[in-house]
Amino acid sequence: MSEFGKVWAEIAPVGRAAGGGYLRYALTAPELTLRDWFRGQAAQRDMTVTEDGNGNLFAWRAEPWAPGTVLTGSHFDSVPHGGGYDGPLGIVSAFLAVDELPRGRKVVVAAFAEEEGGRFGVPCLGSRLLTGAIAPEKAAALRDRDGVTFAEALGYSPAGADPRIRNLSAAVELHIEQGRALTVPVGVASAIWPHGRWRMDFTGVGDHAGTTLMADRRDPMQTFAFTVLVADREARLAGAHATMGRVQVEPNATNAIPSLVRGWLDARAADTGTLDRLVGSVVREATERASRDGTGVEVTAESVTGEVAFDNALAVRLSDLLGGAPILPTGAGHDAGVLSAHVPTAMLFVRNPTGVSHSPAEHASDADCEAGVEALARVLEALT
Amino acid sequence: MSEFGKVWAEIAPVGRAAGGGYLRYALTAPELTLRDWFRGQAAQRDMTVTEDGNGNLFAWRAEPWAPGTVLTGSHFDSVPHGGGYDGPLGIVSAFLAVDELPRGRKVVVAAFAEEEGGRFGVPCLGSRLLTGAIAPEKAAALRDRDGVTFAEALGYSPAGADPRIRNLSAAVELHIEQGRALTVPVGVASAIWPHGRWRMDFTGVGDHAGTTLMADRRDPMQTFAFTVLVADREARLAGAHATMGRVQVEPNATNAIPSLVRGWLDARAADTGTLDRLVGSVVREATERASRDGTGVEVTAESVTGEVAFDNALAVRLSDLLGGAPILPTGAGHDAGVLSAHVPTAMLFVRNPTGVSHSPAEHASDADCEAGVEALARVLEALT
Structure with missing residues (x-):
């Protein structure tokens, strides 16, 4: 089994429902299990784990928030009965790509909270809080379907914006593509539709x-x-x-x-x-x-x-670095879109043969996922 | 306070939700509380309580299932956030009407299970079981939204049809009217729409x-x-x-x-x-x-x-007895409709000024409810 396959198999059973889809709502038992797994992965790599007071987890290869750090990662939470790739692929790929970097590179792996908005209704809630795009009081009061507030689920009131986000020199989120728009293993994002x-x-x-x-x-x-x-x-x-x-x-x-x-x-x-x-x-x-x-x-x-246009120069640079990977827009929102207002940001997409997502039928091949890890490693190597 | 008002006030708080509507699903805590209240009412009147193995409760003034007994009553269960009159009015009125009968009259007050079908999906489930209109195995396997079967909620497998239903000489269900079709306090049913x-x-x-x-x-x-x-x-x-x-x-x-x-x-x-x-x-x-x-x-x-046409001779007789009460059809199903295939059956309707039902806004005046009790007492007096 490939290294990707081995790591992927560790998280594949977590929160999987009878129909094959995932129930990994933010801050519920399966997602908390994945967060523990994240800490374990960081420990294996001597990475320092921090939380930002908003539910977002970070694993740092160097000093936390050191100027010039490059962020990579995605989210663990799913829509109800969603696929297993949407989110977790970006976190698994991040750890595996970090393994290929020389030691001492300033890189951080992130797991953002409530990206889907599947529990509290506002997507990208963790990255919005971190960047100040939503007031912490407003986020704290959001309720899930059982009436539990985000602050109650988190165990404390969210801290809100952290100005050290400006210390990041770049952010790169790897994500499964979701619209049958990619016919090669890896592509680069141009923009997110409003x-x-x-x-x-x-x-x-x-x-x-x-x-x-x-x-x-x-x-x-x-x-x-x-x-x-x-x-x-x-x-x-x-x-x-x-x-x-x-x-x-x-x-x-x-x-x-x-x-x-x-x-x-x-x-x-x-x-x-x-x-x-x-x-x-x-x-x-x-x-x-x-x-x-x-x-x-x-x-x-x-x-x-509103429309997110990712840093065009960065997208072109990454496309060149990856041998002319296609540059394409997406209709899906992502934490990278929220970060892009504050940090030069790019996204890598991994091919999705059917385009199906937010469904148990979502799938990417192991070979394409491994190509994604290699691409992310090359990108991080070049940016750090 | 009138006698009706006093008895009504005993059950009014049971299962009432914040919006004023009722959550009295069959065999859940509020409905079980009402069933205990039913046993208490029977005890106060020296009536013998029996269950029929299908979740239906009976309070007998004379020997259970004595030939010639007249049945009256209705159901406790509600639709979600339904009104308080739909069902319970017929049981409260039954006990109060029995109080006006000479001792020794052969009368039974019934509380039928799951009339609304609000929990297990099949309306009039209790009366269907009693009369053999549904197979007990089929009823046993019906599930509520949490996957609990009717048999599990009941605590045993339903017994099914009881041939002693033929010992009843008549059945009369009093019910709040539900279609703004009644402009006097009390009417008599002609038929139930298919x-x-x-x-x-x-x-x-x-x-x-x-x-x-x-x-x-x-x-x-x-x-x-x-x-x-x-x-x-x-x-x-x-x-x-x-x-x-x-x-x-x-x-x-x-x-x-x-x-x-x-x-x-x-x-x-x-x-x-x-x-x-x-x-x-x-x-x-x-x-x-x-x-x-x-x-x-x-x-x-x-x-x-299918269409239920109530016993026409009986309806005309009750209308005459009540001074020419109007005879009218209804679009709502009732346990009386199920019983009518086996027993000469009638219904009395109590005026509903707005016609609203299956809603917290359902209402009948105390004066009209008292008129309903008097009408039911006269009917039972004449039939027993």
């Missing part, structure tokens, strides 16, 4: 499904359903992406008209203008429909991220 | 919401949403009722296209032909849409009940 999450609360009048005349109904499920279809249509027309994959219903009983249907709109586009027009159209049509349905709709932007 | 529940499993391909091209998607939320709108439209065209108020999504994450959307169709109509055509139209349009969306749809009839 994207965001909007919570839409459709309110109506809860009533008996059997006895309430159709004409008397104020059924928010109707308004929600209309909005689901509109979001899909508008995204297709705009050449953008829109998804309503999460819904909560009250009371969610077969024989009751709902009083509340809460749906989340995930929308992404190549530029901010297109994204704004897309979301504007969906909200306008939903609001008009609500007035016809006798329902209400309230929209809350839970997180909106 | 109705049923169909589970619709919409299957697709789970994937990343940010990176999957719209053209590559097989998103079952689209097919579900289309079906929600179709069900509403077809019900309006048919003069029937259709509701899709319950949904489960996998993985139900903001940034993931779902792999499964499971929705329940509750459909009701004045006659079986209309109901069959309504459900047929919805299933046909859903299937056609699924083929366009690249998704699948599988439909399972979880429970289907």
